[in-house]
């Protein structure tokens with residue numbers, strides 16, 4: 001299973017610092033939505049330039065104009081770009097067209113989708129590379145939140161998936177056992193005193 005580091009920060013400088021600390025232990029470097037909104041797509045270009053060997057993931061969370069938004073992210077250096085699962089099918093199809101033109105991939109983020117397993121099957125048929133079973137930061141803050149619902153959706157969907165929603169060293173094993181291709185971790189890594197050690201801890205937990 002691959003590990004994706006979600007860098008939810010507001011500056012390119014911070015992202016570059018975190019990326020260099022975590023890079024030896026992760027496979028995918030994600031530019032979080034707040035970072036892209038704050039710094040722009042030049043942040044994607046900077047991270048790809050610093051880490052050409054890593055898969056660079058632009059968390060655009062696009063809801064409309066799929067082809068246009070995916071195209072500008074790929075041109076900036078992204079290898080994978082997210083479209084929201086709540087978007088119209090035509091938005092996803094447009095984004096997939098852009099991905100094919102660049103020989104890159106579209107990931108459909110299922111944040112806010114009630115029946116994630118059913119929508120996962122639909123969007124993979126539309127050409128998504130994989131889906132992200134995702135509970136966002138606001139959902140995670142609610143009382144009683146757990147990863148279990150995401151893992152169950154992944155198990156039943158029968159399509160390639162990642163899991164994002166507060167993954168940490170104590171839960172990454174369950175993500176692997178559920179059959180995920182990728183575990184996404186943001187806060188667990190970037191909130192640690194030592195970003196590199198936190199990323200290493202995740203890798204060791206699934207070794």
Ligand SMILES: O=C([C@H](O)CO)[C@H](O)[C@H](O)COP(=O)(O)O
Nearest residue numbers: 006033136165166167185186187
């Ligand atoms: O996508 C995310 C969120 O919507 C804010 O942009 C996070 O990057 C994703 O949830 C992973 O971060 P953690 O939940 O902190 O592990």
